[in-house]
Amino acid sequence: MRRSIWLLLVVPLICPPALTAQTVQNATLRRAQQAFENLDYRQALSLGHASLRERLTGFERGRAYELLGFTYSGMDSILKAVDAFKQVVLIEPERDLDPNRTSPKALSAFQVALTQILVVRQLRVDSVEFIGGQGAVAMRYTVTQPSRVVTRVTGGTSGSMRIDSTVANGQVNIRWPARMPNGDPVPAGNYNVVVEATVGQNSFSTSQPIRITHGAVDTLPHLTSLPGYTYLPETEVPPKSWRPMGLALVYSGIALAGTSALSNGDLGSASMREGGVIGGGIVLAGFIMTLKKPAPQPARGNILYNSLLREQIARRNTEIAQENTRRRQQVALSVVPLPRAGAGR
Amino acid sequence: MRSLVCAVIVLVPGGLSAQHVSIGPQVAFGDYREVSSDLHYRGTGLGAKATLMWKKFSADVVLSKVKYQPTSDSTHMDFDASEVDLRLRYYITGPVSAELGFMNRKADPEFEAQSVGAVTVGARMAYVLGPGVHMSLNGGLLFGSKFSGGGTTSALGALQLGLGITVDALHGRVLVTGDYGFQRFSRTTNDGSGALPAPIQQSLGRVGFAIAF
Numbered sequence: 001m002r003r004s005i006w007l008l009l010v011v012p013l014i015c016p017p018a019l020t021a022q023t024v025q026n027a028t029l030r031r032a033q034q035a036f037e038n039l040d041y042r043q044a045l046s047l048g049h050a051s052l053r054e055r056l057t058g059f060e061r062g063r064a065y066e067l068l069g070f071t072y073s074g075m076d077s078i079l080k081a082v083d084a085f086k087q088v089v090l091i092e093p094e095r096d097l098d099p100n101r102t103s104p105k106a107l108s109a110f111q112v113a114l115t116q117i118l119v120v121r122q123l124r125v126d127s128v129e130f131i132g133g134q135g136a137v138a139m140r141y142t143v144t145q146p147s148r149v150v151t152r153v154t155g156g157t158s159g160s161m162r163i164d165s166t167v168a169n170g171q172v173n174i175r176w177p178a179r180m181p182n183g184d185p186v187p188a189g190n191y192n193v194v195v196e197a198t199v200g201q202n203s204f205s206t207s208q209p210i211r212i213t214h215g216a217v218d219t220l221p222h223l224t225s226l227p228g229y230t231y232l233p234e235t236e237v238p239p240k241s242w243r244p245m246g247l248a249l250v251y252s253g254i255a256l257a258g259t260s261a262l263s264n265g266d267l268g269s270a271s272m273r274e275g276g277v278i279g280g281g282i283v284l285a286g287f288i289m290t291l292k293k294p295a296p297q298p299a300r301g302n303i304l305y306n307s308l309l310r311e312q313i314a315r316r317n318t319e320i321a322q323e324n325t326r327r328r329q330q331v332a333l334s335v336v337p338l339p340r341a342g343a344g345r
Numbered sequence: 346m347r348s349l350v351c352a353v354i355v356l357v358p359g360g361l362s363a364q365h366v367s368i369g370p371q372v373a374f375g376d377y378r379e380v381s382s383d384l385h386y387r388g389t390g391l392g393a394k395a396t397l398m399w400k401k402f403s404a405d406v407v408l409s410k411v412k413y414q415p416t417s418d419s420t421h422m423d424f425d426a427s428e429v430d431l432r433l434r435y436y437i438t439g440p441v442s443a444e445l446g447f448m449n450r451k452a453d454p455e456f457e458a459q460s461v462g463a464v465t466v467g468a469r470m471a472y473v474l475g476p477g478v479h480m481s482l483n484g485g486l487l488f489g490s491k492f493s494g495g496g497t498t499s500a501l502g503a504l505q506l507g508l509g510i511t512v513d514a515l516h517g518r519v520l521v522t523g524d525y526g527f528q529r530f531s532r533t534t535n536d537g538s539g540a541l542p543a544p545i546q547q548s549l550g551r552v553g554f555a556i557a558f
Contacts, residue, residue, distance in 0.1 A: 244474040244475055244478075247472055247474065247480075248474060248480065251470075251472070251480055251481075251482045251508060252508065254482060255482060255506060255507070255508035255525060255527075258484070258506045258527070259506060259527045259548065262504060262506065262527070262529050263527075263529065263546060264378075264529060264531065264544040264546055266380075266381060266382070266542060266544060267378040267379075267380075267381065267382055267385075267544055267546050268378065268382035268385065270527075270546070270548070271376035271378075271387075271548045273374075273376065273548070273550070274374060274375060274376060274525050274527075274548040274549060274550030275508065275525045275527065275548060275550070277374075277523075277525075277550050277552070278508050278509070278510065278523045278524065278525035278550050278552075279508060279525070281510055281523050281552075282474075282480050282508065282510045282523075285474055285475075285478050285480070285510060285512060286474050286480075288475075289474045289475030289478055292475055292476075294475070295475065295476040
């Protein structure tokens with residue numbers, strides 16, 4: 001609790017310079033903005049021009065020209081509005097007007113201004129991760145006039161590498177494989193993507209810092225099973241059967257009937273005591289075996305299926321091992337755009 | 346017989362590692378009849394059975410000694426019947442095996458009953474009733490019968506029938522055994538006045554256990 005109170009006290013002391021950098025401090029310019037909001041365009045114009053003669057920050061200068069552009073648009077002085085917006089774009093090439101909060105006249109003057117000066121805007125480098133040699137970094141930018149545009153990557157140990165050169169107008173998309181001229185992946189480090197547009201004597205360049213890091217390529221885990229395929233039991237319990245009891249009765253019956261049939265009539269009736277004891281034991285064993293759960297029997301179909309499944313998994317694991325060997329020799333490139341230091345020129 | 350017992354005792358342990366061997370004691374009980382229904386004996390005794398199995402071959406050696414007592418007429422005396430059965434089997438197909446062997450039974454006192462010896466030829470059917478439970482049915486003819494009191498039998502006049510069961514216990518280390526054997530000799534004698542029937546018939550049951558190696 002005490003720590004948070006200290007933070008509340010300390011943060012405003014540190015932050016004001018940063019916050020005020022993006023707010024208008026100049027009194028004349030603030031008065032000009034106030035006059036514009038009061039629809040006093042003449043006052044806004046005179047105060048706006050007056051503020052430009054004073055010492056302004058870059059941000060304030062851009063706001064001053066923007067105010068002039070809006071004011072001239074409101075006064076239907078389109079050419080002057082275009083000139084003012086040109087200054088805005090030269091000071092802040094990335095500047096865009098909110099179409100929902102800007103009058104159509106001002107928007108059209110701003111668009112005309114963009115077409116009359118050469119700037120490279122909205123340079124974007126996508127954050128991406130890929131295996132060296134198997135992917136590319138996507139970049140895009142917008143050039144406002146037809147011009148020769150050269151894109152280079154500078155920094156690191158490789159000096160400067162030209163990655164694209166084209167005559168373009170409007171949005172341009174580039175895919176950079178992040179490879180050196182000899183095919184090796186670009187070494188890890190901080191780089192700058194520099195886009196330079198030239199037409200006649202005019203040129204404009206902008207840059208986007210990026211950081212490239214190297215990492216190990218993920219290897220594939222070995223398989224213990226194939227998705228959707230499970231091992232089947234290699235034995236199965238046959239259904240209960242009265243066969244043991246039946247066979248026991250048949251065997252015992254044959255023995256006893258045979259004894260009776262084969263005994264000599266002169267010797268009296270045959271003794272069934274011995275055969276009865278053993279036969280009774282067999283019938284009892286047969287009855288117990290009938291009631292008992294049958295012993296599991298090998299399931300040939302399932303054994304064959306499991307064998308094929310094991311063979312398939314072994315084959316796939318061999319392929320994975322080869323793939324992993326290959327991947328361990330590769331490098332994973334990670335490209336991340338860094339915050340820009342300033343606007344282009 | 347004594348030499349056979351010695352041979353079994355000496356030779357069987359040496360071949361134990363060959364394949365499955367089982368050996369164990371049995372209690373025997375039997376019914377013996379001779380010539381007419383008047384000579385009727387019943388008795389009990391002890392026995393032993395050894396079995397050796399090697400590939401498609403198997404052999405049974407069965408020894409038994411039963412003390413028979415007359416069932417009714419006291420004028421007849423008790424006698425001991427010592428019997429040796431040796432059977433060699435060869436597996437043919439399905440449940441069927443062929444059997445070849447011999448049997449010898451000696452009566453003591455010698456003149457109280459007939460001693461007999463014969464060569465046995467037959468077949469055996471075996472079936473597995475369930476896990477560890479085997480039963481068998483065997484039958485065959487007894488050729489070349491020799492009797493201590495003389496006499497002969499025709500080619501089909503002497504035959505035998507048998508029934509057996511073994512039940513595994515203690516993970517197959519011990520077998521409970523039960524066997525039934527029926528023998529009939531249609532013996533005829535001739536003292537010069539013509540052929541006289543003097544049949545011999547025995548039913549013998551044996552129950553015991555065996556240790557398997």
